[in-house]
Amino acid sequence: MSNEIEPIKDPxxxxxVHRRTDTDPKAAQRAERQVAILFIxxxxxxxxxxxxxxxxxxxxxxxxxxxxxxxxxxIALGMGMAIALFCIGAGAIHWAKTLxxxxxxxxxxxxxxxxxxxxxxxxxxxxxxxxxxxxxxxxLIKRSLGAxxxxxxxxxxxxxxxxxxxxxxxxxxxxxxxxTRLVTDPGDRPIRAEDLEVGAVAQTLPELxxxxxxxxxxxxxxxxLLIRLxxxxxxxxxxxxxxxxxxxxxxxxxxxxxxxxVALYEQQTKHLLCPCHQSTFDVTRAAKVIxxxxxxxxxxxxxxxxxxxxxxxxSPFNEPVGPSFWERSS
Amino acid sequence: xxxxxRIAGNVAGYVDDRTGAAKWMKKNLNxxxxxxxxxxxxxxxxxxxxxxxxxxxxxxxxxxxxxREVVYEGSYVPLQGVEMSAAxxxxxxxxxxxxxxxxxxxxxxxxxLIFMVGIVVHLLRVYFTGAFRKPREFNWIIGVGLxxxxxxxxxxxxxxxxxxxxxxxIRIAEAIIxxxxxxxxxxxxxxxxxxxxxTTFIPRIYTVHILLLPGIFLALITVHLMLVWYQKHTQFPxxxxxxxxxxxxxxxxxxxxxxxxxxxxxxxxxxxxGAVASINPIWLYGPYTPGQVSAGSQPDWYMGWLDxxxxxxxxxxxxxxxxxxxxxxxxxxxxxxxxxFTGLALYPFIESWxxxxxxxxxxxxxxxxxxxxxxxxxMALTFTLVxxxxxxxDIIATTFDLTINQMMWFSRIAIVVLPPIAxxxxxxxxxxxxxxxxxxxxxxxxxxxxxRMPSGEFVEVHEPISxxxxxxxxxxxxxxxxxxxxxxxAGVRRPGALKNKLRARISRAAxxxxxxxxxxxxxxxxxxx
Numbered sequence: 138m139s140n141e142i143e144p145i146k147d148p149x150x151x152x153x154v155h156r157r158t159d160t161d162p163k164a165a166q167r168a169e170r171q172v173a174i175l176f177i178x179x180x181x182x183x184x185x186x187x188x189x190x191x192x193x194x195x196x197x198x199x200x201x202x203x204x205x206x207x208x209x210x211x212i213a214l215g216m217g218m219a220i221a222l223f224c225i226g227a228g229a230i231h232w233a234k235t236l237x238x239x240x241x242x243x244x245x246x247x248x249x250x251x252x253x254x255x256x257x258x259x260x261x262x263x264x265x266x267x268x269x270x271x272x273x274x275x276x277l278i279k280r281s282l283g284a285x286x287x288x289x290x291x292x293x294x295x296x297x298x299x300x301x302x303x304x305x306x307x308x309x310x311x312x313x314x315x316x317t318r319l320v321t322d323p324g325d326r327p328i329r330a331e332d333l334e335v336g337a338v339a340q341t342l343p344e345l346x347x348x349x350x351x352x353x354x355x356x357x358x359x360x361x362l363l364i365r366l367x368x369x370x371x372x373x374x375x376x377x378x379x380x381x382x383x384x385x386x387x388x389x390x391x392x393x394x395x396x397x398x399v400a401l402y403e404q405q406t407k408h409l410l411c412p413c414h415q416s417t418f419d420v421t422r423a424a425k426v427i428x429x430x431x432x433x434x435x436x437x438x439x440x441x442x443x444x445x446x447x448x449x450x451x452s453p454f455n456e457p458v459g460p461s462f463w464e465r466s467s
Numbered sequence: 468x469x470x471x472x473r474i475a476g477n478v479a480g481y482v483d484d485r486t487g488a489a490k491w492m493k494k495n496l497n498x499x500x501x502x503x504x505x506x507x508x509x510x511x512x513x514x515x516x517x518x519x520x521x522x523x524x525x526x527x528x529x530x531x532x533x534x535r536e537v538v539y540e541g542s543y544v545p546l547q548g549v550e551m552s553a554a555x556x557x558x559x560x561x562x563x564x565x566x567x568x569x570x571x572x573x574x575x576x577x578x579x580l581i582f583m584v585g586i587v588v589h590l591l592r593v594y595f596t597g598a599f600r601k602p603r604e605f606n607w608i609i610g611v612g613l614x615x616x617x618x619x620x621x622x623x624x625x626x627x628x629x630x631x632x633x634x635x636x637i638r639i640a641e642a643i644i645x646x647x648x649x650x651x652x653x654x655x656x657x658x659x660x661x662x663x664x665x666t667t668f669i670p671r672i673y674t675v676h677i678l679l680l681p682g683i684f685l686a687l688i689t690v691h692l693m694l695v696w697y698q699k700h701t702q703f704p705x706x707x708x709x710x711x712x713x714x715x716x717x718x719x720x721x722x723x724x725x726x727x728x729x730x731x732x733x734x735x736x737x738x739x740x741g742a743v744a745s746i747n748p749i750w751l752y753g754p755y756t757p758g759q760v761s762a763g764s765q766p767d768w769y770m771g772w773l774d775x776x777x778x779x780x781x782x783x784x785x786x787x788x789x790x791x792x793x794x795x796x797x798x799x800x801x802x803x804x805x806x807x808f809t810g811l812a813l814y815p816f817i818e819s820w821x822x823x824x825x826x827x828x829x830x831x832x833x834x835x836x837x838x839x840x841x842x843x844x845x846m847a848l849t850f851t852l853v854x855x856x857x858x859x860x861d862i863i864a865t866t867f868d869l870t871i872n873q874m875m876w877f878s879r880i881a882i883v884v885l886p887p888i889a890x891x892x893x894x895x896x897x898x899x900x901x902x903x904x905x906x907x908x909x910x911x912x913x914x915x916x917x918x919r920m921p922s923g924e925f926v927e928v929h930e931p932i933s934x935x936x937x938x939x940x941x942x943x944x945x946x947x948x949x950x951x952x953x954x955x956x957a958g959v960r961r962p963g964a965l966k967n968k969l970r971a972r973i974s975r976a977a978x979x980x981x982x983x984x985x986x987x988x989x990x991x992x993x994x995x996x
Contacts, residue, residue, distance in 0.1 A: 215742020
């Protein structure tokens with residue numbers, strides 16, 4: 138015996154073991170019947186589906202354990218389809234596993250790379266082709282073609298230009314102006330300070346001239362939340378305090394992170410929470426971010442009342458509302 | 468010859484006269500496909516795609532992607548009289564007026580989820596068994612492309628009904644586009660035809676969802692399958708299986724019956740889910756308006772990791788020379804996914820660079836025999852799972868009575884700490900399993916039978932394992948690390964020495980292994996007994 142380390146040897150493909158159905162004709166017949174039963178079940182599934190489609194009323198609800206009250210039309214249609222499809226599959230696989238040959242066969246693989254000769258021949262052909270076209274010898278054609286193809290490539294960009302207008306300064310503007318009344322959303326009613334109890338929240342929009350209605354584009358920038366606290370609960374500098382009115386403070390409802398509606402107000406802690414990414418803003422400190430991924434407070438809208446006592450904006454928002462963008466200056 | 472045979476022969480002859488298909492067919496009807504349950508995972512994705520095409524076509528017959536405002540007058544009472552887009556109204560009509568419409572909508576949505584599960588699990592199988600190695604790198608890249616497009620396609624699909632949940636998803640997508648430095652607001656305005664939400668976005672993504680992306684999918688899937696066919700399927704190691712052969716069942720009839728049957732099983736299961744398991748009940752959400760949102764807003768699972776990353780991002784923004792860079796969106800929304808998907812696509816090339824292995828491989832690796840690769844996979848998977856868990860942090864917090872802050876801090880720490888731990892633990896585990904394999908081959912299987920020796924000592928009887936099993940446990944290759952010298956033949960420091968050093972280090976790490984058992988050792992041990 139040599140000193141060489143001898144690896145463990147490949148014993149080769151194990152001998153084929155016959156199945157019951159290969160040796161016992163009765164077992165084979167049984168398997169045949171089982172396959173046929175599965176196919177018949179499938180047909181019954183399709184019949185159930187047809188029945189449900191035509192005869193079961195779409196409004197009929199039945200009680201099914203586990204599922205509860207269930208639409209009979211939907212469940213019968215769906216179960217019929219599921220049975221019809223599943224049983225065809227189960228039958229085919231059962232057939233393949235019990236009655237079709239199960240002896241493994243061996244095929245050979247071949248390396249993918251071509252013969253060296255073929256490779257050389259290819260290079261020669263490709264070179265000959267290029268030479269016949271004369272690209273190398275005629276730089277004028279090569280360069281002008283390059284320029285032409287490059288320019289043609291611009292076409293899609295050109296044609297896609299009219300997909301939309303340029304942003305210009307529209308991201309920085311909302312419909313709020315000095316003196317715009319705050320109206321309820323929904324309902325479009327102007328609001329007096331006394332309509333809001335301490336602890337209450339209201340969603341508002343700017344009042345529109347009669348006949349116009351709020352488009353989604355407007356709501357996406359104009360939505361404002363009113364929250365009423367006791368004035369002593371605020372922890373604001375003098376300027377921000379002057380933007381509130383009798384404990385009522387107004388913030389843009391559009392999250393400064395990714396623009397979701399900051400819809401959850403926690404009355405006890407006086408926190409506003411955005412349900413999308415859980416940015417949390419402290420109402421008493423001008424919506425300062427106290428948690429989550431938002432980097433900026435919600436813009437605060439300066440409010441006061443007009444001579445009739447309705448809440449109005451003192452001035453437009455002093456910064457863009459909504460998520461950040463490149464051109465935003467702070 | 469029976470009449471039926473004559474007719475079939477005539478038809479086949481007619482086709483062959485014009486195409487010469489017989490020559491190709493005779494060879495390929497007996498094509499051999501190796502059998503293993505894990506090879507079905509990709510099939511699940513393929514069949515789900517077919518189901519998506521069928522159910523999706525059905526839905527297009529009734530869906531109206533228009534943003535025209537209508538007043539709902541259908542049979543769903545709670546929304547009667549509500550103003551909404553024609554898209555949402557037609558999605559409600561599919562659910563309530565069209566017979567079988569709700570079933571098809573639910574089948575379509577379930578099939579999309581299963582499609583993505585199929586792709587991801589198939590990808591994991593291919594990764595952990597090393598099936599991506601030469602010559603299959605092209606197919607790996609196509610697969611990564613299909614995964615990426617699948618995520619986009621799924622997102623566009625559930626954005627179409629214009630309900631409150633999907634509109635919120637579009638809002639977030641818009642914020643990501645808008646956060647791109649320099650071009651962000653321009654791109655957002657082009658995509659949305661102006662400001663968010665506008666009236667053009669849903670009609671546009673409808674075209675992308677039902678025409679452009681399915682077309683690309685069809686093309687990529689065709690190439691993917693043609694390459695599998697042409698390169699022949701990989702196989703697991705085992706007795707009689709080599710790099711030079713394929714052991715399995717012939718296409719006709721066994722493989723065809725099994726694969727065809729499996730299509731119907733996948734379709735049947737999807738139909739069952741569509742029948743009993745409600746998914747995306749859009750009528751409960753109401754029409755989209757930017758001023759509202761539903762609590763517990765969740766994307767579909769394959770977007771969840773992305774949302775989870777966004778949720779845990781630190782609140783960072785830079786303001787430089789009057790411009791804003793939103794790191795809190797760019798890092799989790801673009802930079803990290805960019806790194807993840809680029810790394811994924813390049814992995815086969817990185818591995819072959821590090822190991823210096825440029826040969827063809829048709830035998831799969833058992834994951835334990837490639838500890839470094841398996842550990843890297845476990846690390847990436849842990850990273851993704853932590854993000855996915857954080858994508859549901861609100862739901863988890865309410866379900867398990869945690870605060871959202873606890874969840875978020877857990878994720879922020881875990882995403883940094885757990886992946887390296889997963890790497891180390893997985894690598895150790897792989898090496899321990901190798902050691903166990905070695906013991907099994909050398910000392911045999913524990914039988915559980917205790918024997919008392921004349922000396923009073925108790926020993927457990929071990930039984931040698933079968934030659935087939937011993938071969939399976941020892942047939943893998945163990946590559947030596949690359950020998951990379953910093954100096955060239957003339958003793959001069961090579962350029963790129965640092966790169967070489969890195970390569971040598973990775974190669975050493977990849978080559979760590981428990982020496983596999985040999986026949987020689989086995990014989991020596993037998994001599995002892």
